[in-house]
Amino acid sequence: MNSSQHPQHRTALSVNVNKVALVRNTRHLGIPSVTRAAELCLQAGAQGITVHPRPDERHIRSQDVFELAALMKAWPDREYNVEGNPSQNLMEFIRQVRPHQATFVPDSEDQFTSDHGWSFPQDAERLAPLVAECRSLGVRVSLFMDPVPGQMAAARAVGADRVELYTEPFAAAWGTPQQAAELRRYADAAQAALDAGLGVNAGHDLNRDNLAAFVREVPGVLEVSIGHALIADALELGYAATVRAYLACITAGFGVSENS
Numbered sequence: 471m472n473s474s475q476h477p478q479h480r481t482a483l484s485v486n487v488n489k490v491a492l493v494r495n496t497r498h499l500g501i502p503s504v505t506r507a508a509e510l511c512l513q514a515g516a517q518g519i520t521v522h523p524r525p526d527e528r529h530i531r532s533q534d535v536f537e538l539a540a541l542m543k544a545w546p547d548r549e550y551n552v553e554g555n556p557s558q559n560l561m562e563f564i565r566q567v568r569p570h571q572a573t574f575v576p577d578s579e580d581q582f583t584s585d586h587g588w589s590f591p592q593d594a595e596r597l598a599p600l601v602a603e604c605r606s607l608g609v610r611v612s613l614f615m616d617p618v619p620g621q622m623a624a625a626r627a628v629g630a631d632r633v634e635l636y637t638e639p640f641a642a643a644w645g646t647p648q649q650a651a652e653l654r655r656y657a658d659a660a661q662a663a664l665d666a667g668l669g670v671n672a673g674h675d676l677n678r679d680n681l682a683a684f685v686r687e688v689p690g691v692l693e694v695s696i697g698h699a700l701i702a703d704a705l706e707l708g709y710a711a712t713v714r715a716y717l718a719c720i721t722a723g724f725g726v727s728e729n730s
């Protein structure tokens with residue numbers, strides 16, 4: 471099964487604006503503006519905005535999380551996704567902001583960037599009550615996961631609505647002899663998630679080169695969250711042209727399959 475066999479389903483693009491905040495934080499001038507960046511991306515057609523407010527506030531700060539929440543109220547058909555470790559600062563944001571989606575990520579306090587997903591059964595007992603609290607607040611929960619089919623039923627068992635497949639290994643294999651095998655690995659993991667009753671998101675190092683193939687070959691991808699490459703592209707192309715280029719990649723992925 472691949473995306474081209476499900477023309478009614480299309481992957482949403484959630485723009486991660488962490489890196490806009492990273493540049494902003496190098497001065498005390500408030501530029502570039504994180505909310506303005508988000509607004510321009512939404513105007514260009516992005517279906518959502520993602521932030522990952524790390525405890526050290528190296529990029530997204532508390533105030534950004536709240537200002538973006540206020541902005542998103544003016545875009546009721548778009549989604550706000552807040553990522554983080556629920557054992558650190560994430561739950562307080564979720565309680566106060568109630569975004570559409572909370573993505574639980576098992577990062578340490580000082581982690582350079584996300585580099586692995588949750589592990590079951592080890593993490594189950596800790597996560598289950600936090601997942602339940604989010605859901606009681608009306609917040610969908612997605613768990614950041616490595617592409618391991620055997621882990622998906624356990625993710626469902628702790629009450630998650632979705633998983634976000636950690637795509638850095640796929641991105642690293644792009645253009646190498648491992649590319650096809652990596653795509654199959656993610657397709658198998660996504661299928662296992664779907665079979666377990668989970669929705670499938672994906673993110674980390676997705677870009678304009680690898681995105682179309684990913685959404686074409688990996689079944690049922692509901693959302694991709696993309697930050698680093700997209701914001702880098704926006705420095706050259708501008709937010710609007712960049713968002714349109716990524717949406718075109720998704721559209722291309724939902725075009726005629728190379729196999730059909």
Ligand SMILES: CC(=O)[C@@H](O)[C@H](O)COP(=O)(O)O
Nearest residue numbers: 488522553575583584673674
């Ligand atoms: C969960 C995930 O993959 C993203 O949060 C990504 O790690 C972005 O975080 P940084 O922008 O801090 O690298």
Ligand SMILES: NCC(=O)COP(=O)(O)O
Nearest residue numbers: 486673674675695697698
């Ligand atoms: N959840 C992944 C994300 O939000 C963005 O990751 P990246 O594109 O900055 O690697």
